[in-house]
Amino acid sequence: MSIQFKSILELREMLDTKVISSEELIQETFQLASRFKSLNCFVTMNEEASIQKAAQIDQSGNSKSTLSGIPLGQKDLFCTEGLRTTCSSKMLFNFIPPYSATAVTNLESAGSITIGKTNMDEFAMGSSNETSYFGNVHNPWKKGFVPGGSSGGSAAAVAAGIIPAATGTDTGGSIRQPAAHCGITGIKPTYGRVSRWGMIAFASSLDQAGPLARTAEDCAILLNIMSGHDPKDTTSLDVENNDLTQSLNNSLKGLKFGIVKEFNLGDLDSEVQKRFESSKALYESLGAEFMEISLPNISASVPTYYSIAPAECSSNLSRFDGIKFGHRTEHPKDLTDLYIKSRSEGFGDEVKRRILIGTYALSAGYYDAYYKKAQQVRRLIKNDFENAFNSVDLIMTPTSPSTAFGFGTKGSQNPVELYLEDLFTISANLAGLPAISIPHGTVNSLPVGLQLIGNFLREDQILNAAHLFQKNSEFHLMKPNMEDFE
């Protein structure tokens, strides 16, 4: 029986009933990764250590944890002790972390096996996975098309059925948008739910880690393990983490869904609109109620984000100076030249662009007009959400304004064109709210995603709604035809 396209729970069943051993599962996973190498979804493989861990699991016969022996991919932004971590940048081409990220340690301690590091936009800056130093990742649904970004390698590897799940990070939509473009499920938790310790920082007040998987149920299982207070991350929430799998089957009767008036869904592609209306009808049939809500400042979320995120990025990425780790230039004239040349050779164009924007927004004379102003508007956006959640439980939007697009067709002339890809996803990061993307059909043979935004710490509600949607539809079972990638 093939392991391709299997969910975590399906693989668990195969392991428990001895249809396959852990070692066989891992070996088959590497065979699949090698067969579909042309997708370019992995930067570094971890074959020897993975097979060794699987053999140990087989020997010990210990499968008490759901994740025991389950192969996972880790976005190449999570530090993994002893395993190269590049952030898909030339800057970290040879970086071997001396420790692992807390989220990775949590998953590995539960028995999962890190089979490799997934490709991504360089330092997570991008919405199409076209900024990686290691080359573009293909969308498994169509060769030459983007998988979305920045967690594009994770999304493509799961959509191709190589691994049942992978980690991602989401600063402005980087889990949800690639999940939508690749036809899988991905959740960005509440800010502070998952520790950021050991995640290479892009924009610290927006970054949040989460899983990408084939089902909402698998996402709940993974998020249970990834979450938890971590004293090593000063923004980690010290709250009770209820078992998210317990509420998956709660009735949706009377649950109130908000549709955002300002998003003007009528402007979207008519097929995307049709999908949205049809999903709304499905939820209504499950007992959900819909009402229109207003988020008056929502149209400001893209410019707000593109002031705050680059500002935080310019500060975070100042650590890459060529001295203690990362790329160093050869033959510098003096110390300043060493910094300038090391950084200019190590970073790609999009990363440089964002550092420059952030430096400008934070510089004397512009700080109030750009950075402080954006943080004030951010509060208005958060207030809008607080008001909305007084009358609804969830907010439903499309995940992305369009389906996946061809390499090089967006943003090369005008970067703002690509930034607008994040229109529906960015506001949840600004307000720190949890949000999930689930597949809800295809348009022109490419997947489209539906986004559910929840109130602060209400991952249980969005996972519940996502799970019942998947129990009553088959969109999450759609598989791409992989012939072009063999």
Add this chain to the structure above:
Amino acid sequence: MDQEIVRTICYLARLEIDEDKAQKIEKDLETIIELIGGLGSIDTTNIEPLYSPLEKTALKHEDILNSDNQKEKFLQNAPHSNDDYFLVPRFVE
């Protein structure tokens, strides 16, 4: 945005831009700044900036040593090092 401002920002960020890309970067920055500048029309009088969605300052903890000295591990990632130090080229005679 002009070449002079771009040069200043580049220096502040310790970056240099290839000559052939300078004009494109200048245009891109102008476009993005124009996008961000649109926020100017929103009334934010008496609105406190929201620097983090959690609105809490960083937690403090006791300054207790809780891990071993991992000097060798950290030095392994340095572009140049000896047994004890990160090494940089000599610039001062």
